[in-house]
Amino acid sequence: MxxxxxxxxxxxxxxxxxxxxxxxxxxxxxxxxxxxxxxxxxxxxxxxxxxxxxxxxxxxxxxxxxxxxxxxxxxxxxxxxxxxxxxxxxxxxxxxxxxxxxxxxxxxxxxxxxxxxxxxxxxxxxxxxxxxxxxxxxxxxxxxxxxxxxxxxxxxxxxxxxxxxxxxxxxxCSISTGAGTNFNELKPYPRSSIAGFGAGNVGLGAVMAARMTGATTIIAVDEVAERLALAGELGATHTLQHGPGTVEEPKALIRDNVDFSMEATDGSNLVSEAIEALGVRGTCARMGGAKLTETVQYKFADVPLKGKRIVGAMGGGGQSPMFLEDLMRLQLEGRFPLExxxxxxxxxxxxxxxxxxxxxxxxxxxxxxx
Ligand SMILES: [Zn+2]
Ligand SMILES: [Zn+2]
CATH class of the missing domain: 3.90.180.10 (Medium-chain alcohol dehydrogenases, catalytic domain)
Structure with missing residues (x-):
């Protein structure tokens, strides 16, 4: 045709x-x-x-x-x-x-x-x-x-x-990546804290999902004020304008206990910051996009000394397409306002x-x- x-x-x-x-x-x-x-x-x-x-x-x-x-x-x-x-x-x-x-x-x-x-x-x-x-x-x-x-x-x-x-x-793609990273990979537990670097559609999907987990501190970081305002509406407990202080501010907010971080930017590559922002035994999930040859740097001793973990979260993991139908069920119940x-x-x-x-x-x- x-x-x-x-x-x-x-x-x-x-x-x-x-x-x-x-x-x-x-x-x-x-x-x-x-x-x-x-x-x-x-x-x-x-x-x-x-x-x-x-x-x-x-x-x-x-x-x-x-x-x-x-x-x-x-x-x-x-x-x-x-x-x-x-x-x-x-x-x-x-x-x-x-x-x-x-x-x-x-x-x-x-x-x-x-x-x-x-x-x-x-x-x-x-x-x-x-x-x-x-x-x-x-x-x-x-x-x-x-x-x-x-x-x-x-x-x-x-x-x-x-x-x-x-x-x-x-x-x-975008929503399952953000949501699946929470539900399938990080699985935030009660009273945990999570910081999302990037509040585009992937990051906002992550915020909506994080609100359905046990996480009680959900921090959204972005450079665009409108995105941060929406992140707040969708469940972020704190929003931070990206800048020189965005590694220290999440730490200060919750006394150096950022349990989970997510890099969800569209080409900005804030992975180093997302790793550095973590507290002891924190886990950073990488799900953003950037040039495939980009590199990431972090202080040599930081990751082993604090027992940090870095995980890749391709598309949020999960057993597609079953997982997608499960997410749609949440939308049907009004728990996923992705419009x-x-x-x-x-x-x-x-x-x-x-x-x-x-x-x-x-x-x-x-x-x-x-
Ligand atoms: Zn995509
Ligand atoms: Zn295969």
């Missing part, structure tokens, strides 16, 4: 970043394990922007978008988990047969990079082409900045009745949504495709 896709091209010398243009693209029919989805919306996430700014890898020309949600239009011959008409969101893909997938941790699939960033299926093919030219049309196996796309059956989660479908795509940071944009305004997000004018842009 022919669709209109947001195609990423090389910089044209006018914009500093890579260009996104809406163009006619040919989309294949679903293969036996694939599902054709009428995409109703898709978020603009940090990893999309990382690719647009050349910080994270993705082939050009290609189609981004990895927080898609929509309605199943057709299914492949071996698909049994969903049927035509189901409302679904598209989670992070996993291969299902590597060692970590078989151990029940698909967010750490050993084929993760091939499935997310190569732009192609595992067999090297792509379902999207433009005038006979193959496009990288498989970002996170979904490339959802389109009105129709294909995805793998196993990466889909059903949206519960009663939920606004266009809010659920965020569970595919608050969102601003919807028409698909045609994709470039404006990217630029407004880059300029920190909005926290979470979501594109409406239909």
């Amino acid at each position: 022919q669709i209109t896709a947001a195609v990423m091209e090389k910089p044209d010398g006018v914009l500093a970043r890579r260009r996104i243009k809406l163009e006619k693209v040919e989309l294949e029919d679903p293969r036996e394990d694939e599902v054709l989805i009428r995409v109703t919306s898709c978020g603009v996430c940090g990893t999309d922007k990382g690719c647009i700014h050349g910080l994270e890898p993705f082939p050009i020309p290609g189609v981004l978008g990895h927080e898609g949600a929509g309605v199943v239009e057709a299914i492949g011959s071996r698909v049994s988990l969903v049927k035509t008409g189901d409302r679904v969101m598209i989670g992070v893909p996993f291969c299902g047969h590597c060692l970590t997938c078989r151990r029940g941790e698909p967010r750490y699939c050993q084929n993760y990079m091939a499935l997310t960033s190569s732009g192609y299926r595992m067999d090297g093919s792509s379902p999207m082409s433009r005038d006979g030219e193959t496009l990288a049309g498989r970002f996170f196996q979904q490339s959802s900045w389109v009105p129709n796309t294909l995805a793998l059956e196993r990466q889909l989660a059903r949206a519960h009745d009663g939920l606004d479908l266009d809010l659920t795509g965020q569970y595919g 608050k940071p969102v601003k919807f944009h028409d698909f045609a305004d994709v470039n404006q949504a990217i630029d407004d997000s880059d300029a920190h004018k909005i926290i979470k842009p979501i594109l409406r495709m239909q």
